[in-house]
Amino acid sequence: AFHWQSKVNIQHVGVDDMVLLNKLNEQSIVDNLRKRFMANSIFTYIGPVLIAVNPFKDMPYFTNKEMELYQGAAQYENPPHIYAVADNMFRNMIIDNESQCVIISGESGAGKTVEAKYIMGYIARISGGGQRLQHVKDVILQSNPLLESFGNSATVRNWNSSRFGKYVEIVFSRGGEPIGGKVSNFLLEKSRVVHQNQGERNFHIFYQLCTGADEKLKTNLGITALDYYSYLNHSGCYKIDGIDDAKEFKQTL
Incomplete structure (x- = not known):
C-alpha cells in the first residue's frame, strides 16, 4: 500500500x-x-x-x-x-x-x-500552548524518571518493573492545552524495601544513590559500598545489564 x-x-x-x-x-x-x-x-x-x-x-x-x-x-x-x-x-x-x-x-x-x-x-x-503551558508539559513528562526511581525495580522478568499502580490525570483547557496534572500511586510493594528474591533488586533509587552520588554527597550522607547494606546485599544482584545507575541518578535529580 x-x-x-x-x-x-x-x-x-x-x-x-x-x-x-x-x-x-x-x-x-x-x-x-x-x-x-x-x-x-x-x-x-x-x-x-x-x-x-x-x-x-x-x-x-x-x-x-x-x-x-x-x-x-x-x-x-x-x-x-x-x-x-x-x-x-x-x-x-x-x-x-x-x-x-x-x-x-x-x-x-x-x-x-x-x-x-x-x-x-x-x-x-x-497540544498547543506557549511557554507557561510548555512548563506544565515538561513537569508531567519529567515526573516519570522520579516515579520510576522510587517505585520501580529489577525483577527476574523485567529489569524496570513498576512495583506500584499509577493513575495519571492530565487537565486540559477548552482549547486542548494541558494546564495541570495529577499522579496517584497505589499498591506500592513496600515489602521490597526489606526483602528481595534471589536475582532481584530493591528500588532503583538505592543503587542510583550509591553509584551516582558525588563524593561530597556520599560523605554527608555516610554512603558506602552497595554490598555493605543488608537491604541490598542478600539478593546477590547489584547491577543490571543495560542500566547505568549513575546516569539514571542524574536524571532523577
Whole structure:
C-alpha cells in the first residue's frame, strides 16, 4: 500500500484489525499476532482495543515523523499504533468536550510503563500552548524518571518493573492545552524495601544513590559500598545489564 501522507510504502502483514479475521478464535489470534510480530509489526487492533507485543528492543516507530503521520488522521488510515489511540482520545476530548480514559493492562514486562510514556509524549507534542503551558508539559513528562526511581525495580522478568499502580490525570483547557496534572500511586510493594528474591533488586533509587552520588554527597550522607547494606546485599544482584545507575541518578535529580 502507498500512503498519501507519508509518501512511503507501508507493508501489510497479517490482519491489522482482528475483528476481520475469517475465523475468530484463540489460535487464529495467536497466529496473526505471531506473523505480525515476526515482521516487526508490534501493534494490532481488535476493534477499539490496541494489542502491543513487546519486542524488547528499540523500534524505529516513535519519531516525530510518526507523530506527524498520525496527527489528525482517522484510526484506520494508518497501520495500528499507540499514537493512533492517543490521537483518537485527544480529538474525542476536543470534539465531544468529554473526559477520556485509556486503560493500559498486561503482565509484568509487557511494556505498560513505556506505552504510557509514548501517550504522554504524543499529547505533549500535538497540544498547543506557549511557554507557561510548555512548563506544565515538561513537569508531567519529567515526573516519570522520579516515579520510576522510587517505585520501580529489577525483577527476574523485567529489569524496570513498576512495583506500584499509577493513575495519571492530565487537565486540559477548552482549547486542548494541558494546564495541570495529577499522579496517584497505589499498591506500592513496600515489602521490597526489606526483602528481595534471589536475582532481584530493591528500588532503583538505592543503587542510583550509591553509584551516582558525588563524593561530597556520599560523605554527608555516610554512603558506602552497595554490598555493605543488608537491604541490598542478600539478593546477590547489584547491577543490571543495560542500566547505568549513575546516569539514571542524574536524571532523577
